[in-house]
Amino acid sequence: MQPALKLAVVALVAVLSCSMDRFTVAQQDKTLDQRQQQLNANKDDDEGNANNVPALFVFGDSIVDTGNNNHLFTLARANYRPYGIDFVDGIPTGRFADGLLPVDYLAILLGLPLVPPYLDGGDDILHGVCFASAGSGVLENTGHSYGQHIPLSAQIDNFVEVKQRLYSLLGEDAASVLVSKSLYLIVIGSNDFFDNYIPTHSIISISYPNDTSEVFPPYFEEQLLSQMIQQLQRLYDLGARKIITVGVPALGCVPYMLNRNQGQCASLLNDAVQRYNSALKQNIMSMRTSLQDAHLVYANSFDLAQRILANFTAYGFKDNQTACCGWGAYGGALPCTPVISNVCTNASENVFWDYVHPCSTAYHIVVRQLWNGPQDVIDPVNLQQLRLI
Ligand SMILES: *[C@@H]1O[C@H](CO)[C@@H](O)[C@H](O)[C@H]1NC(C)=O
Ligand SMILES: *[C@@H]1O[C@H](CO)[C@@H](O)[C@H](O)[C@H]1NC(C)=O
Numbered sequence: 001m002q003p004a005l006k007l008a009v010v011a012l013v014a015v016l017s018c019s020m021d022r023f024t025v026a027q028q029d030k031t032l033d034q035r036q037q038q039l040n041a042n043k044d045d046d047e048g049n050a051n052n053v054p055a056l057f058v059f060g061d062s063i064v065d066t067g068n069n070n071h072l073f074t075l076a077r078a079n080y081r082p083y084g085i086d087f088v089d090g091i092p093t094g095r096f097a098d099g100l101l102p103v104d105y106l107a108i109l110l111g112l113p114l115v116p117p118y119l120d121g122g123d124d125i126l127h128g129v130c131f132a133s134a135g136s137g138v139l140e141n142t143g144h145s146y147g148q149h150i151p152l153s154a155q156i157d158n159f160v161e162v163k164q165r166l167y168s169l170l171g172e173d174a175a176s177v178l179v180s181k182s183l184y185l186i187v188i189g190s191n192d193f194f195d196n197y198i199p200t201h202s203i204i205s206i207s208y209p210n211d212t213s214e215v216f217p218p219y220f221e222e223q224l225l226s227q228m229i230q231q232l233q234r235l236y237d238l239g240a241r242k243i244i245t246v247g248v249p250a251l252g253c254v255p256y257m258l259n260r261n262q263g264q265c266a267s268l269l270n271d272a273v274q275r276y277n278s279a280l281k282q283n284i285m286s287m288r289t290s291l292q293d294a295h296l297v298y299a300n301s302f303d304l305a306q307r308i309l310a311n312f313t314a315y316g317f318k319d320n321q322t323a324c325c326g327w328g329a330y331g332g333a334l335p336c337t338p339v340i341s342n343v344c345t346n347a348s349e350n351v352f353w354d355y356v357h358p359c360s361t362a363y364h365i366v367v368r369q370l371w372n373g374p375q376d377v378i379d380p381v382n383l384q385q386l387r388l389i
C-alpha cells in the first residue's frame with residue numbers, strides 16, 4: 001500500500017476507535033458481575049478446590065493486556081467493535097481478541113476473578129493485577145511508533161507500587177506470603193521482534209519486512225535476552241517465586257507476515273525467534289537451579305503454535321492463514337478496523353482473529369495444554385502442578 005494511503009487508514013482507525021470509547025466504558029461497568037458469573041459457570045472440570053494461588057500478576061503485551069491501553073494515548077487499542085464479539089455480551093474491553101485472552105482462561109482455571117488492568121486504578125488488588133500493555137516489549141523503545149506504551153521494566157515498577165499497597169493492606173507477614181504464593185505470568189517479546197525486523201520497520205513506516213531480508217540490528221537478540229533476564233531477576237528479588245515465562249510464538253506464520261511473504265511462513269524470522277527462545281529457556285533453567293525456591297517454568301508457545309497451525313483441522317479449525325477480521329491478502333495488510341475490515345461469521349473457524357493475534361478458541365487450546373501439558377510444551381512442571389507448589 002502507498003505510504004500516504006496507509007497513514008490515512010491508520011488515522012481513520014484512530015478516529016473510529018476513539019469515538020467508540022465512551023460507549024464501551026459505560027457498558028463494561030454494568031456487566032462486570034454478570035460476566036464473572038457466566039465465566040464461573042463455565043469453569044473447567046479439573047478446577048479443584050485446593051488453591052495455593054491467591055493471586056495472578058500479569059506482565060506483557062497484547063496477548064495478555066486486559067485493558068491497560070484503554071487508558072493510554074496510543075494506536076494500539078482494541079476497545080471497539082468488532083473486538084470482543086465473542087466476549088460476554090459482545091463487549092469490546094480492550095482485549096486484542098474476539099473473546100477471552102490466555103490470562104482469562106488461566107484465571108478461570110485457578111478459580112480467580114478476571115485480572116483487572118492496573119490502569120483502571122481499582123482497589124481490588126488481592127487477587128492479582130494485569131500490568132501488560134499492547135504494543136510493548138522488553139526493550140524500552142519497542143512500541144513507541146504506536147504512541148504511549150509501558151515497557152516491561154515500567155510494568156514491574158507498577159508492580160512495586162501494588163506490592164507496597166499489599167503490605168499496607170495486609171501487613172508484612174500476610175503480604176509476603178501472598179507475593180510468594182502468587183503466579184506471575186510473563187508474555188512478551190513479539191513486539192521487540194516485529195519492531196526490529198528491518199530496523200526502520202514500524203506499523204506506520206513505509207518499508208515492510210519480507211523474508212528475503214533478515215535485518216536485525218547488531219546485538220539485537222543479545223540485548224533482548226539480557227534485558228529479559230534482568231527483569232526476571234528483578235521480579236524474583238521482589239519476592240516472586242512461581243514465574244511462568246512464555247516464549248515468543250511463531251511470528252513468521254501470522255497473516256501479517258504471510259501477506260508480505262506470498263503466503264509462506266517467514267522462516268528467517270521464525271529462526272531468529274527460535275534462537276532467542278532456546279537461549280531464554282536455558283537461562284531460565286539455570287536461574288531455577290541457582291536461585292532458592294525459584295519455581296520458574298518456561299512455556300513453549302512456539303511449538304504449540306506450530307502444531308496447531310500444521311494440524312489445524314484436528315483442532316477444529318477450518319483455516320490456518322486468514323485473519324477473521326482483516327483486510328487484503330490473508331487479512332494481513334491492516335489491523336482489525338471498524339468499517340474497513342471484513343469480519344468472518346464464526347471467529348472459532350480461523351486460527352487467527354486479526355493480522356497478528358490468534359482467536360480466543362486458539363488461546364483456549366494453548367492454555368489447556370500448558371495446564372495439563374507434558375514437558376515439551378511446559379518445562380519442568382505444568383501449570384496444574386505449579387499451582388500446588
Ligand atoms: C522483499 O524485499 C526486497 C527489498 O525491498 C524486494 O526486492 C523483494 O522483491 C521482496 N521479496 C518478496 C518475496 O516480496
Ligand atoms: C497451514 O496448514 C498447511 C497444511 O498442514 C501447512 O502446509 C501450512 O504451512 C499451514 N500454514 C501456516 C501459516 O502455518
Ligand SMILES: *[C@@H]1O[C@H](CO)[C@@H](O)[C@H](O)[C@H]1NC(C)=O
Binds near residue numbers: 307
Ligand atoms: C494431528 O492430529 C491428529 C489427530 O489428533 C494426530 O493423530 C496427529 O498425530 C497430529 N499430527 C501432528 C503433526 O501434530
Ligand SMILES: *[C@@H]1O[C@H](CO)[C@@H](O)[C@H](O)[C@H]1NC(C)=O
Binds near residue numbers: 316318346347348349
Ligand atoms: C463455529 O465454529 C466452531 C469450529 O468450527 C464450531 O465448533 C461452532 O459450532 C461454530 N459456531 C457456530 C455458532 O456456528
